[in-house]
Amino acid sequence: xxxxxxxxxxxxxxxxxxxxxxxxxxxxxxxxxxxxxxxxxxxxxxxxxxxxxxxxxxxxxxxxxxxxxxxxxxxxxxxxxxxxxxxxxxxxxxxxxxxxxxxxxxxxxxxxx
Amino acid sequence: xxxxxxxxxxxxxxxxxxxxxxxxxxxxxxxxxxxxxxxxxxxxxxxxxxxxxxxxxxxxxxxxxxxxxxxxxxxxxxxxxxxxxxxxxxxxxxxxxxxxxxxxxxxxxxx
Numbered sequence: 737x738x739x740x741x742x743x744x745x746x747x748x749x750x751x752x753x754x755x756x757x758x759x760x761x762x763x764x765x766x767x768x769x770x771x772x773x774x775x776x777x778x779x780x781x782x783x784x785x786x787x788x789x790x791x792x793x794x795x796x797x798x799x800x801x802x803x804x805x806x807x808x809x810x811x812x813x814x815x816x817x818x819x820x821x822x823x824x825x826x827x828x829x830x831x832x833x834x835x836x837x838x839x840x841x842x843x844x845x846x847x848x849x
Numbered sequence: 850x851x852x853x854x855x856x857x858x859x860x861x862x863x864x865x866x867x868x869x870x871x872x873x874x875x876x877x878x879x880x881x882x883x884x885x886x887x888x889x890x891x892x893x894x895x896x897x898x899x900x901x902x903x904x905x906x907x908x909x910x911x912x913x914x915x916x917x918x919x920x921x922x923x924x925x926x927x928x929x930x931x932x933x934x935x936x937x938x939x940x941x942x943x944x945x946x947x948x949x950x951x952x953x954x955x956x957x958x959x960x
Binding site for chain 1: 853855881883885890891892893894895898938940942945946947948949950951952953
């Protein structure tokens with residue numbers, strides 16, 4: 737049983753560009769949450785998708801957007817990249833948004849130059 | 850706004866010792882307090898969690914102590930091993946809302 741898978745593993749972009757990160761949830765899970773983890777910091781909640789709708793959102797600007805597909809996979813899009821967007825982006829999946837059965841992927845390391 | 854404060858930032862303990870990591874929270878509505886373990890290049894993995902109706906929970910070598918009146922909770926690792934060397938994060942949430950994480954503790958267990 738595959739866990740949460742994220743792609744790509746690493747990504748290098750330049751300021752002003754746009755990026756799309758992808759996440760496939762653990763089998764049987766229907767909810768996907770995205771977190772940003774800056775170097776040396778704890779993960780910070782970006783948003784959560786359930787039934788293809790954004791259900792919760794953290795304190796991130798509109799440059800951060802997402803999408804969930806009918807197969808529950810999800811994308812995180814970041815527009816107009818800033819140097820400060822460099823971080824590890826984590827995807828977590830769960831069933832019906834239950835936080836106590838939330839599984840994290842290994843993340844996508846984004847570097848903005 | 851940091852709602853979960855974690856200390857210490859780093860910790861070095863000899864094998865067999867008992868590292869203790871502490872967290873304090875502000876939001877009294879929080880009702881779920883997990884600890885996550887993260888190895889380099891990996892995502893956080895749930896280690897143990899507690900709800901505020903109990904003051905202590907043990908799972909194997911890991912124990913959470915919870916003090917509701919002080920709004921604090923801590924992780925104890927019994928008989929620590931070099932394989933426990935990792936970064937540990939406390940977190941909190943209410944209802945089934947987002948997890949709010951602490952800033953992490955880098956734990957090193959020396960042989």
